[in-house]
Amino acid sequence: MLTVKNLTKVFGGFTAVSSVDFSVEKGEILGLIGPNGSGKSTIFNMLSGVHFPTTGSINFNNQELSGLFPHVICNMGIGRTFQIPRPFKRLSILENAALAGYFGNNQKISKSKAWSHAEEALELVGLKDIANDDVATLGAAGLKKLELAKALATKPNLLLADESLGGLDHSEMEQAAQMLKNIRDELDITIIWVEHIMGVLMKVVDRVMVLDSGQKIAEGSPIEITQNKKVIEVYLGSDADEISEAAKGKG
Amino acid sequence: MNNKYFIGFLAIVLCLLPLIGVQGYPLHIVITILIWSFAYTGWSIMGRFGLVSLGHGAFMAMGGYITALLWNYLGMSPWIGIPIALIITGLLALIVAYPCFKFRIVGHYFALVTLALSEVVRQVIIATRDYTGGSLGYTPEPHGEGWSIYAIQFPDDRIVFLYIAVFTWLIGIIVWRMVDGSMSRYALEAISEDEDASSAVGVQVTREKLKITILSAVMTAFAGALYCQYQMFISPDTIGGVGISLQIVFAVVVGGIYSSLGPTVGAIITLFLAEILRVSIGTATVNLTENLTINAAGFPLFIYGIMLIGFIIFLPKGIVGGLSDLLSKKDGQSLDIKSSKAK
Numbered sequence: 001m002l003t004v005k006n007l008t009k010v011f012g013g014f015t016a017v018s019s020v021d022f023s024v025e026k027g028e029i030l031g032l033i034g035p036n037g038s039g040k041s042t043i044f045n046m047l048s049g050v051h052f053p054t055t056g057s058i059n060f061n062n063q064e065l066s067g068l069f070p071h072v073i074c075n076m077g078i079g080r081t082f083q084i085p086r087p088f089k090r091l092s093i094l095e096n097a098a099l100a101g102y103f104g105n106n107q108k109i110s111k112s113k114a115w116s117h118a119e120e121a122l123e124l125v126g127l128k129d130i131a132n133d134d135v136a137t138l139g140a141a142g143l144k145k146l147e148l149a150k151a152l153a154t155k156p157n158l159l160l161a162d163e164s165l166g167g168l169d170h171s172e173m174e175q176a177a178q179m180l181k182n183i184r185d186e187l188d189i190t191i192i193w194v195e196h197i198m199g200v201l202m203k204v205v206d207r208v209m210v211l212d213s214g215q216k217i218a219e220g221s222p223i224e225i226t227q228n229k230k231v232i233e234v235y236l237g238s239d240a241d242e243i244s245e246a247a248k249g250k251g
Numbered sequence: 252m253n254n255k256y257f258i259g260f261l262a263i264v265l266c267l268l269p270l271i272g273v274q275g276y277p278l279h280i281v282i283t284i285l286i287w288s289f290a291y292t293g294w295s296i297m298g299r300f301g302l303v304s305l306g307h308g309a310f311m312a313m314g315g316y317i318t319a320l321l322w323n324y325l326g327m328s329p330w331i332g333i334p335i336a337l338i339i340t341g342l343l344a345l346i347v348a349y350p351c352f353k354f355r356i357v358g359h360y361f362a363l364v365t366l367a368l369s370e371v372v373r374q375v376i377i378a379t380r381d382y383t384g385g386s387l388g389y390t391p392e393p394h395g396e397g398w399s400i401y402a403i404q405f406p407d408d409r410i411v412f413l414y415i416a417v418f419t420w421l422i423g424i425i426v427w428r429m430v431d432g433s434m435s436r437y438a439l440e441a442i443s444e445d446e447d448a449s450s451a452v453g454v455q456v457t458r459e460k461l462k463i464t465i466l467s468a469v470m471t472a473f474a475g476a477l478y479c480q481y482q483m484f485i486s487p488d489t490i491g492g493v494g495i496s497l498q499i500v501f502a503v504v505v506g507g508i509y510s511s512l513g514p515t516v517g518a519i520i521t522l523f524l525a526e527i528l529r530v531s532i533g534t535a536t537v538n539l540t541e542n543l544t545i546n547a548a549g550f551p552l553f554i555y556g557i558m559l560i561g562f563i564i565f566l567p568k569g570i571v572g573g574l575s576d577l578l579s580k581k582d583g584q585s586l587d588i589k590s591s592k593a594k
């Protein structure tokens with residue numbers, strides 16, 4: 001579904017992402033992990049058209065994405081969330097999702113269809129009951145859900161979820177992880193999930209890719225990754241055992 | 252009271268004014284208010300989304316001058332001249348706005364670029380004074396005696412223009428309501444907050460902004476053309492320049508930027524303010540009944556400025572918005588005057 005080759009991003013003289021190759025198969029959940037500043041969000045920004053790659057190619061369903069604008073990429077079927085939620089505060093929760101439902105589907109659907117996409121998306125993330133409320137009434141968890149609902153309302157084939165768990169408590173995290181799994185299972189949406197919080201991620205993803213200082217240092221199943229020396233050294237550190245347990249728990 | 256029915260009712264009452272004996276100067280005031288209301292409505296459909304243009308004086312002048320020049324020099328009927336003026340103005344808006352939006356010139360910077368446009372167009376009119384009459388103003392040549400539908404000239408008969416003005420005003424309100432009810436409105440609200448997040452959900456940011464800007468410019472140009480046909484006299488300061496651009500902003504902010512009737516109320520207030528000031532300060536050169544030019548000319552700009560700041564701070568939704576908030580609070584229900592969610 002997605003094949004990325006030699007992807008590089010240089011900001012000024014600083015290389016944020018350096019020659020990264022990876023691919024994503026239809027229907028899988030790929031976890032993208034790495035320390036802060038390792039280039040995860042930058043990869044998302046290139047996949048979604050916010051930044052143009054310095055070099056490299058991004059092939060999505062046999063179409064080249066690098067150089068395309070964000071709205072075009074969105075309409076090709078890639079939805080994204082932002083690490084720090086970016087809701088539209090002047091619109092209600094439902095209007096936020098309806099906007100995404102309408103413009104994320106090429107403006108080719110009727111207004112009423114857009115609103116029903118929006119309601120479905122809000123139902124999925126559990127915001128349906130407060131759909132007509134102001135965005136201002138949402139807490140951290142609610143804002144993350146709205147971010148996800150906006151992306152889902154665009155009816156993506158591929159969802160880029162950026163640190164969906166940050167700022168959530170433990171039960172909220174479990175819930176959010178389960179939500180991503182449901183999205184894949186029920187809506188058949190392929191997911192790349194960037195996450196800082198490892199334990200929960202390992203239980204849900206099919207495959208993990210690890211970044212460090214803009215470079216890909218490992219890739220494999222959750223169990224392989226948690227036992228990878230390099231990964232333990234730069235990233236997992238003393239938590240390795242605990243996370244490895246979580247990965248095994250996936251069964 | 253339903254806003255839609257209220258506006259329809261208002262239109263009918265306005266059309267009936269001559270039958271109840273309203274004519275002459277009072278009728279002139281009504282027509283003038285309606286034409287300006289349309290210009291203000293045109294500005295407000297983009298201004299409400301934070302696209303603050305100080306270039307609408309330029310668009311209004313373009314509408315008036317192009318129509319009059321085509322008539323005087325080529326004998327082209329305004330029926331063709333006005334559409335041409337609107338197209339040219341729309342193109343000018345596109346040429347100025349496209350690079351602004353492409354390079355994300357927003358907020359104060361956008362206001363400054365458009366401010367420059369106001370002045371450039373005024374300067375061009377003055378520089379080409381051999382053709383345009385410069386700062387002395389310009390008059391479309393009368394087409395024979397009396398009425399001419401071909402030339403859209405109705406001297407000594409305000410009733411025809413009353414109907415044209417009411418119709419135009421109504422179209423302005425309808426456009427306002429259509430924009431308000433469109434998906435583009437949500438897109439523009441979103442864009443005004445966060446362009447990147449908007450494009451991430453599929454909104455074509457530059458296109459949406461251009462669409463509303465061109466519509467807005469063309470509406471204002473139409474008001475300029477109408478003003479020219481009605482007054483049979485235009486000058487760079489009565490329908491163009493920075494003064495008119497500021498007057499437009501002032502009227503809409505005071506009247507209410509989030510309400511369909513806001514620009515109309517703004518037109519009433521600016522007109523009476525200008526009249527009161529003119530009479531009390533006394534710019535004696537203007538003949539009261541004959542050549543009444545109602546606008547910012549002669550109205551000290553600093554008074555506009557002070558009032559504008561006052562409104563922005565204390566009554567950001569303007570008079571109509573503030574009033575409808577007050578009423579809906581009292582009744583515990585909405586007055587159905589749509590107001591933006593901006594709080």
Ligand SMILES: Nc1ncnc2c1ncn2[C@@H]1O[C@H](COP(=O)(O)OP(=O)(O)O)[C@@H](O)[C@H]1O
Nearest residue numbers: 011014016034035036037038039040041042043
């Ligand atoms: N727009 C930008 N301009 C300059 N540097 C950037 C920009 N975006 C990200 N960076 C830098 O690139 C590096 C990777 O950032 P990011 O992709 O956000 O990391 P992560 O999401 O893995 O925490 C960081 O050092 C960051 O400062």
Ligand SMILES: [Mg+2]
Nearest residue numbers: 040041042083
């Ligand atoms: Mg990040």
